Amino acid sequence: MLGRRAVILGLGGAIGAVAFMLGLGAWRTRNQPALNAVLPMPLSMMGWQMTDQRGQSVRPADWSGRPVIAFFGFTWCPDVCPTTLSDISGWLEELGPDADRLTVALISVDPDRDSPQVLGEYLANFDPRIIGLTGAPDQIARAAAEFRVTYRKVPRDGGDYTMDHTAGVFLFYADGRFASIIDFHEDRRFAVPKIQRILK
Amino acid sequence: MKPLIMPFALILAATTAQACETVTLGDLTIEHAWSKATIGADRPAVFYVEISNRGATDDALVGISTPAAGMPMLHETVVKDGVASMPHSMTIPVPAGQAVQLAPGGYHGMLMGLSAALKAGDRFPMTLTFEKAGKVTVNVDVLPLRAEGPDCLDAGQ
Incomplete structure (x- = not known):
């Protein structure tokens, strides 16, 4: 009887110790963004600050509570970016009023040419629910790093x-x-079902 | 609803039917030449087209020129490891018995140095130079920036 209790207590103690070490590890690395080198960080852990096409400051926390669609591009881009924007405009229309619950953002990788005004003028050609973000080069770089995105002039x-x-x-x-x-x-x-999954 | 739909259908037909011209040059058929509207003249425009080769000899598109742009070039959008780049293509193969598309996300003409902004509904000539078949000029129709391609009854897409 006593032997059994000792084993149970011992096991419990060992499990507790392991859990404590794991917890301690998690606590000590809580501010380290390197969760995964390939996949984007959770928005709640990102720290960039950019400006939208209306000149309003935007931080990741501003998007909290809404599903997000985000992609990188630039308005001087002749092929990929208008194609992506046309695709997304089509998806939003297919989703109907549900898409109003989304935050949809084009993040410029070309802040030298893409001012908020330029982004606004460009985005006027696509679904009005798509916003544009631009900002200081270091903030674009930070966002790119947090999304695990690369860009190059x-x-x-x-x-x-x-x-x-x-x-x-x-x-x-x-x-x-x-x-x-x-x-x-x-x-x-496959695109629309993927978006429907984040709307659930 | 009907009175609303009819004029809309007519406008759609009027604006999209243009890029449906077909031009032949020997064994080559060139059709669906279109471009997208630009904001201002500083940004590069695109040029898309379909070329089919019904002959027995391989050919290749080796150049494009137009009065609408000072520096038109052939490019290919390549997505490698998720990163899109647009390398310059010296030639675009048009193999015997096959069709090649210059289309969004793939081969395209990039028109730099526009002489004026392109507006939806505009039309400009484009001369295509083929390695063997020689030169041919087609009309390019400018569709809205959001367009995904011309709506032709015979469009093979």
């Missing part, structure tokens, strides 16, 4: 340049958790 002849950038569309649940990515060349039929 590519010079062209005559002083012009274009941007290479991650083309996927990122989906987040209302509580800020990362949900999924819609790849640029993904079959359109």
